[in-house]
Each structure stands twice: as structure tokens, then as C-alpha cells.
Amino acid sequence: MIKQTLRSMLDRTHVYDFMIPNVADELDLSHGTILYLEGITVSFDGFKAIDDLNLYIDAGELRCIIGPNGAGKTTMMDVITGKTRPDAGSAWFGQRMNLLRMSEAEIAVAGIGRKFQKPTVFENHTVFENLELAMSSNKNVFPTLFASLSSEQCDHIDEVLEIIGLNERVKKEAGVLSHGQKQWLEIGMLLVQKAELLLVDEPVAGMTHQEMDRTAELLKTLAGKQSVVVVEHDMDFVRSLESPVTVLHQGHVLAEGSMEDIQNDQRVIDVYLGGH
Ligand SMILES: Nc1ncnc2c1ncn2[C@@H]1O[C@H](COP(=O)(O)OP(=O)(O)OP(=O)(O)O)[C@@H](O)[C@H]1O
Numbered sequence: 001m002i003k004q005t006l007r008s009m010l011d012r013t014h015v016y017d018f019m020i021p022n023v024a025d026e027l028d029l030s031h032g033t034i035l036y037l038e039g040i041t042v043s044f045d046g047f048k049a050i051d052d053l054n055l056y057i058d059a060g061e062l063r064c065i066i067g068p069n070g071a072g073k074t075t076m077m078d079v080i081t082g083k084t085r086p087d088a089g090s091a092w093f094g095q096r097m098n099l100l101r102m103s104e105a106e107i108a109v110a111g112i113g114r115k116f117q118k119p120t121v122f123e124n125h126t127v128f129e130n131l132e133l134a135m136s137s138n139k140n141v142f143p144t145l146f147a148s149l150s151s152e153q154c155d156h157i158d159e160v161l162e163i164i165g166l167n168e169r170v171k172k173e174a175g176v177l178s179h180g181q182k183q184w185l186e187i188g189m190l191l192v193q194k195a196e197l198l199l200v201d202e203p204v205a206g207m208t209h210q211e212m213d214r215t216a217e218l219l220k221t222l223a224g225k226q227s228v229v230v231v232e233h234d235m236d237f238v239r240s241l242e243s244p245v246t247v248l249h250q251g252h253v254l255a256e257g258s259m260e261d262i263q264n265d266q267r268v269i270d271v272y273l274g275g276h
């Protein structure tokens, strides 16, 4: 036994447990599922904000999460992004990345991008600079502010500008953009970081109707390439996304299906839609 251990210590090709990185370098989507949450439970002082939650998101899927205030929607996003550690359950990004063993920074670099309700763009920088800064904050890319962008990076920024519809405003300071445009710029900042899964919490709060329509279009365009999970209370907006809907209630999935199924589900009407 000791001999064997000694031999393995002397063997330079031997891989010790501590040498295996927590973060697999590539997202493995071979089973078609980008996010697995199973049996997730989060307690705050004995109160279960998330209670045995199961959620599966397919690669390229657009999914809406709805539910009453306090249902656990934001806490669920906190678990996915590593901000809150659950008391129980498992969380996987693709087949191989165990989110519960990764730090917030590792999760972001691995390709999960989060957009908070309040836009957090750099107001004194132009639209282009915001995208450039976002690109360089991805630790896989050499800081670009001190070096010129490669043509590949420029192309990627152009592509993202097209998707978010801000190519005409590329030289404008972000501070002068409308509320909606700032939200789209922030989505663009996640896209240049090559986020594969985007978590978007209440994107249309404070938007005009026109901006809401444009946001729905934008999120629908992303689906297929990226996976997008949207939390929203505005039912007109949720309807316009034409995506599957998951209803959370008391930290648990109450119902899942098309908006039409959900609207006709008496349990959902009782706990949520009755008031909307
Ligand atoms: N850090 C915390 N400490 C204690 N309780 C918390 C904490 N974060 C959330 N909670 C509680 O957990 C429950 C779920 O909150 P969460 O913010 O996830 O709900 P939500 O579905 O996002 O609601 P809303 O629609 O209002 O945004 C609430 O009862 C909330 O008060």
C-alpha cells in the first residue's frame, strides 16, 4: 500500500484530486440541456425561500419564470450565479460544470451572464467603449483598453451592436441613452462576454410599450443561439415572448407549460394571475 502510494507520488503523470480543476474548460451540451437544478433548497433563518426546486433549461431555450412576490425567483438566480449557496440540491451548467463548486467569478467566465433590473452601464463611456470594457472584463481576453482590438473582436462587437439595435448610437455616451436602450446595451455587454446562458430579472420595468416590444424581439432573436431565462411580472410582455412558462410559488414549481396552459390553470389563477 505504502509502496503503491510512493510510486504514484513519484509518477509525474499521476493526477491528484487537488489538481483537477473545478471548472471544466468547455461547456458540454451533448445532452441538450444547459442548466440542471435538482432538489435545490435555500433557507433564510429557517424560512425556505427555495424548497426542493427542480428546473431544467434546454440549450437555446427561452424560458419565462413568473410567480408572486417572494416566490423565490431572484433567489433562484442567486443560486445559479453562485451568490447564494443552497442548503441542499445540485446545480449543473451543461453536463460537466458543477455550479456549487464554482465561485461567482468562475461562473461568469464559464458563460452565465446576469442582467439586474437596474442597468449598470458606464454612463460616461460611449456605447462602443462599454462593449469593449465588457469584453476585456472576461478574463479569457487580454485587456483591450491598452491594445487594439483584433479584427475578430471588432466583428463580434459589430455583430452584437446589430443584435441590440444600437449601431447608430455607437459613439454616443451611454448616459444619454433612453432607459430601454441602456437595458439593451447591458444585454449586449453580456453577449460580448460570450454568455451562453443569460438570466434577465424584470427587464421591462419602466420601459415604454415600444421598448417592451423591441425587448421581446431582442430576447426572441437570442433564443436558439443562447439560452435565456427571463423573470417578469408584466403578463403582456410574457405573452409576447411566446415561450414556455414556469410558475414558482413558495420556492417550488407550481406549474409549467405554454402561456395558454398556465392562464387556464386554476392553481395559478388562485395564487398569482387572479391579481394580474
Ligand atoms: N438575504 C435574504 N435574507 C433573508 N430573507 C431573504 C433574503 N433574500 C430573499 N429572502 C426572502 O426569500 C423569499 C424569496 O425572495 P425572492 O427575492 O427570491 O423573491 P422573488 O420571487 O424574486 O420576488 P419578487 O417578485 O418580489 O422579486 C422572500 O420571502 C424574501 O423576503
Ligand SMILES: [Mg+2]
Binding pocket: 073, 074, 075
Ligand atoms: Mg425578485
